[in-house]
Amino acid sequence: MASIQIKNLRKTYKDPATGVPSDILNISFFETGPKKHLAIRGVSGSGKTTFLHCISGMISADSGEINVLGTNLSALTESKRDRFRANHIGYIFQSFNLLDGFTALENVMLGMQFSDKGADRERAELLLEKAGLKDRMFNRPSQLSVGQQQRVCIARALANNPEILLADEPTGSLDPKTSAAVLNLIRTVAEDKTLILVSHEPEVLQQFDSVTDLNEINQTAQV
Ligand SMILES: Nc1ncnc2c1ncn2[C@@H]1O[C@H](COP(=O)(O)OP(=O)(O)OP(=O)(O)O)[C@@H](O)[C@H]1O
Numbered sequence: 001m002a003s004i005q006i007k008n009l010r011k012t013y014k015d016p017a018t019g020v021p022s023d024i025l026n027i028s029f030f031e032t033g034p035k036k037h038l039a040i041r042g043v044s045g046s047g048k049t050t051f052l053h054c055i056s057g058m059i060s061a062d063s064g065e066i067n068v069l070g071t072n073l074s075a076l077t078e079s080k081r082d083r084f085r086a087n088h089i090g091y092i093f094q095s096f097n098l099l100d101g102f103t104a105l106e107n108v109m110l111g112m113q114f115s116d117k118g119a120d121r122e123r124a125e126l127l128l129e130k131a132g133l134k135d136r137m138f139n140r141p142s143q144l145s146v147g148q149q150q151r152v153c154i155a156r157a158l159a160n161n162p163e164i165l166l167a168d169e170p171t172g173s174l175d176p177k178t179s180a181a182v183l184n185l186i187r188t189v190a191e192d193k194t195l196i197l198v199s200h201e202p203e204v205l206q207q208f209d210s211v212t213d214l215n216e217i218n219q220t221a222q223v
């Protein structure tokens, strides 16, 4: 069974000024298998983030099927989708989305509360330690370097030991050395997981055996 399978996905966004909808995603078929590491390439504005948001169920598609681990997300209510995501999908955001009123440890633990497993401080500490942040657990995001914040995001994405990891340009704001270390960390922690990573950086894409251009699967191909 494919871990992610998409059929006839359509996603439009309305222009906020005119209200006119424009096609962002039009994907007749896409799938990726268990434990496969796939990179998706695409220029800015091509719909990479929208694609990952649809797969994670954070936004709903206009139509089509998004099957994740055999569950069609489009058929679930929003709260069921949120629960499903908490249990099965780890998401590394392009813009981190860490909560600044909370420490690194609390940020990781917050992600645990929505899953069936619940919060587990010991596991959160272990994940941060694995991410190289043993001595930064009580720092808030604003008290961390950008590379360290990205490591907190990786630990948070792993909070509920998901089968699937989605990474949205996870090295976009890092220098080359930190970028290589962060990418290495993601590949290592995702060894037993399905990974989809989107990027436009050649140095990142060349690390993957499997690279797909978003325009190859997206018939909208607007950019
Ligand atoms: N909420 C929204 N409302 C209207 N249009 C949107 C919305 N979100 C995204 N878009 C548009 O959808 C298109 C795809 O955006 P998306 O963020 O998926 O691109 P991307 O490939 O991730 O770009 P980048 O590499 O810059 O992160 C863009 O043209 C963007 O302006």
Ligand SMILES: [Mg+2]
Residues within 6 Å of the ligand: 048, 049, 050, 094, 168
């Ligand atoms: Mg994006």
